[in-house]
Amino acid sequence: MLEIWDSDIVLLKRSWAGILLTALVSCGGVDDNGIEISAVRIFEPLPGSTTAVAYFRIENFGDDTRKLLGVTSPQFGVVEMHETTLDENGVARMSHIDEMLIRPESALVFAAGGRHLMLMNPIAPIVDGTRIELQFEIESGVAYSIIVHAESRHRQ
Numbered sequence: 001m002l003e004i005w006d007s008d009i010v011l012l013k014r015s016w017a018g019i020l021l022t023a024l025v026s027c028g029g030v031d032d033n034g035i036e037i038s039a040v041r042i043f044e045p046l047p048g049s050t051t052a053v054a055y056f057r058i059e060n061f062g063d064d065t066r067k068l069l070g071v072t073s074p075q076f077g078v079v080e081m082h083e084t085t086l087d088e089n090g091v092a093r094m095s096h097i098d099e100m101l102i103r104p105e106s107a108l109v110f111a112a113g114g115r116h117l118m119l120m121n122p123i124a125p126i127v128d129g130t131r132i133e134l135q136f137e138i139e140s141g142v143a144y145s146i147i148v149h150a151e152s153r154h155r156q
């Protein structure tokens with residue numbers, strides 16, 4: 001376990017090229033569990049790739065710590081939570097995030113250059129406008145389903 005920012009994350013060794021993107025849009029609202037998911041954006045795969053990338057913000061307005069177990073999508077065979085960090089040589093590396101705690105009155109931000117979702121093995125090609133459902137799984141059996149449309153990389 002490493003203590004990073006406001007959350008505990010489990011890092012499993014994994015390397016990948018880093019991807020830098022920007023994103024911020026609002027949607028959603030606070031539910032009975034005090035969870036709000038917002039700023040969800042998905043970007044289409046780069047040329048020659050089938051892997052899309054997504055960003056979001058999840059905030060806990062409640063009094064209890066919540067745990068984000070992961071994200072799934074019916075449009076993808078595999079969805080992983082990753083974090084991009086720079087190694088000692090300044091090279092971007094991606095690490096797999098197993099799960100994350102969301103403390104009361106705090107937020108986890110998945111955004112350009114840091115945490116992100118990797119959406120892999122799509123069941124059909126992902127292009128600008130493709131409708132995608134993301135299911136955020138919170139411990140205690142709560143799941144949040146959010147529909148977004150893939151965006152062109154040109155709008156990053």
Ligand SMILES: [Cu+2]
Pocket residue numbers: 016082083094116117118
């Ligand atoms: Cu990644």
